[in-house]
Amino acid sequence: MTPHLQPQAITDYVHGALPPAQDALAYAHIHVCGSCRAEVELERALTDLLREDAAREEREFPSLIKAAVWQTIRDAKPTPLARLKAFLRPAIAVPVATALLVGALILGPVGHLARGPVPTIDASFYLDEHDAQQAPNPLAERTTPLQPLETGYDQSASDIPDVAAQEAVATSGGIDVVH
Numbered sequence: 050m051t052p053h054l055q056p057q058a059i060t061d062y063v064h065g066a067l068p069p070a071q072d073a074l075a076y077a078h079i080h081v082c083g084s085c086r087a088e089v090e091l092e093r094a095l096t097d098l099l100r101e102d103a104a105r106e107e108r109e110f111p112s113l114i115k116a117a118v119w120q121t122i123r124d125a126k127p128t129p130l131a132r133l134k135a136f137l138r139p140a141i142a143v144p145v146a147t148a149l150l151v152g153a154l155i156l157g158p159v160g161h162l163a164r165g166p167v168p169t170i171d172a173s174f175y176l177d178e179h180d181a182q183q184a185p186n187p188l189a190e191r192t193t194p195l196q197p198l199e200t201g202y203d204q205s206a207s208d209i210p211d212v213a214a215q216e217a218v219a220t221s222g223g224i225d226v227v228h
Contacts, residue, residue: 054078054085063092 054062054075061067062075079086110118127135 053082054088056088059085059088059092063089063096 058067058071058075062072062079065072067075079089109115
């Protein structure tokens with residue numbers, strides 16, 4: 050006959066903590082020995098009872114421990130740095146939040162960075178466009194000859210050539226102008 054199981058071995062067997070070889074020996078012994086089988090059943094019942102009790106009841110601190118914890122919390126004095134941080138928290142948080150909100154609005158989907166680079170037009174385009182609009186149409190019925198611009202040309206009212214005078218010069222100079 051094999052010796053009876055020790056109480057610690059029974060507890061480990063019920064909770065599945067025995068190594069496989071010892072677990073197999075304990076299993077074989079429990080099927081042969083009635084007293085060890087009763088001990089295993091008692092351990093299982095005790096384990097189930099403790100699990101049910103733990104699930105059913107919420108545990109509380111004893112009143113003395115709870116009072117000591119609350120008294121420690123009340124007696125704790127904040128450090129000067131903690132007081133300063135608590136004082137400055139709203140004074141810093143509000144401007145930072147405002148700056149983040151404004152930054153999100155500016156740089157967000159409505160901001161120019163989300164749309165990509167801003168297209169630019171070179172100033173020479175405007176000058177060329179103006180020259181093209183001011184030049185006489187060579188296909189028009191009446192055209193005036195172009196006057197080349199000279200450097201240092203003063204554009205005062207007396208220096209601007211008269212269109213009628215240009216036509217007179219053009220017709221008298223032998224240039225055919227169609228009217």
